[in-house]
Amino acid sequence: MTLTFLDLAPAQQDLLESLAPDSNHLVSGQPGTGKSVLAMHRAALLDLMGHSTVLLARSNLLRQQLAADAVAVGSSVPVLTFHRWVINWYQRATGTAPGRTEDGLFDWLELMSAAMSVGLGQLEQLVVDEGQDLPQQFYQLCRVLGIRMTVFADEQQRITDTQSTLAEIEKAMGSTTRHEITVNQRNSRPVAVLAGHFHVDGDPPLLPDRDGPVPQLLRHTGGRQPLAGWLSAYATAYPRRSIGVILRHTRAQTELFAEVSRPPHDLQAQMYIGNAPEGPYRTLTPGKKGISIINRASVKGLEFDTVIVPDTHIDSGDPTAAELRMLYYVMTTRARQELYFCYSGDREPPILADVPARMLRRSMM
Missing domain, CATH: 3.40.50.300 (P-loop containing nucleotide triphosphate hydrolases)
Structure with a gap:
């Protein structure tokens, strides 16, 4: 707004x-x-x-x-x-x-x-x-x-x-x-607490008063169809929310967009690809309700009611590296109210494995 x-x-x-x-x-x-x-x-x-x-x-x-x-x-x-x-x-x-x-x-x-x-x-x-x-x-x-x-x-x-x-x-x-x-006008307190975990140096950010649900780390079986089904159910349950789905690779964006756009989901999602030629994937309607599929490289400065990061399992680098922690700091702080990090496989991504349960609840998708 x-x-x-x-x-x-x-x-x-x-x-x-x-x-x-x-x-x-x-x-x-x-x-x-x-x-x-x-x-x-x-x-x-x-x-x-x-x-x-x-x-x-x-x-x-x-x-x-x-x-x-x-x-x-x-x-x-x-x-x-x-x-x-x-x-x-x-x-x-x-x-x-x-x-x-x-x-x-x-x-x-x-x-x-x-x-x-x-x-x-x-x-x-x-x-x-x-x-x-x-x-x-x-x-x-x-x-x-x-x-x-x-x-x-x-x-x-x-x-x-x-x-x-x-x-x-x-x-x-x-x-x-x-x-x-210094006053955080965007995030709920639980989202801001988790963002503080990824803060690299200097004074941690001041915490807002507004409450909300604790962010979640969801394990899924992998593949586009289970993820698309979960996203479809979430978007249907919360039709008045803006939902940012943040992915690392352009191919993953286009594949997920195709999956959620076809039956049985038929979602009216929008997608932004920074290196796309001029056309529908080079524009995004700000504040639009429903799902927006965005690349990590383009998410800076945006905000959504709910943020979902489906592919954290590909982040296998040093969890103490400043560049990786800054990336997760940025992605976390895009969420006004709800935040979901997701992964597939047997092990939690190193960047998230040491986050206390009070900051990040674990469950299955």
Whole structure:
């Protein structure tokens, strides 16, 4: 549900009102503190004050969510991926497309050279959501261009291949005011407790007061049909819930989508595939009730009433590895109310085997 400014919590309103319009700001907060909503409102407020403003996200799926939220509150602020913004800026500055390295990334040396040639200009202000997912070079580029930025970030959610810590973002931006928001507005207390188990370093997140069921670890026999049957029964029992099904591999997404879409289930599920060509699988209706099948790589910034992760048995890596723990931290905190981790086989996945029963109940699917 999209919130107007007056619907925001007092701490969220106070934060927005404390952000000077002509300064750089770095706002940190745990999942569920409303960073995406605040980013959208920050951009809308800057626009109302007469500042040309663009709202940025790394992923196309989060861009869609932010754009829908902006429209819902009557804002006309453009919402772009940071890739698109960089391409647009470079084409305006040089008349050509930016170069790429052999691995497909931006040639930041070329971009920086162009920025120094252009010099300071009257460019728009930028508001960035999930700023930890963007590379340091992007912030350095904006600093050279003299662009004012407001960045919302959480370094506990650094699970992309182009990521930055809060300290790196602050250093790259230059003169920056730091802010923090701490109140979890999204998760139930049991979900937040489990998320704290995966927290990597620093202070654990503050726990919300709202109660809910303890997350569950479900063992299943494997295969698409039993899982599809269970999902169908769950979606039928709770037709008014948004249900996010998070999978690691695109093939598993498409196979499960096909299974739940055919008889006897006939579910009106939606699916998002980040590397799909333009079409039905490159868009997702934000807040839609029923099942949404999403890749792990695209889930950042989203939230659902219920989250189901069917394939935890493939996570056999070191359970103490920061990257894996951050991934589970992100997936856990997508759930507003209910959370189900699922696996097949005789042994619980190492990342979940040491979670106490008070945090994660075990049962069969």
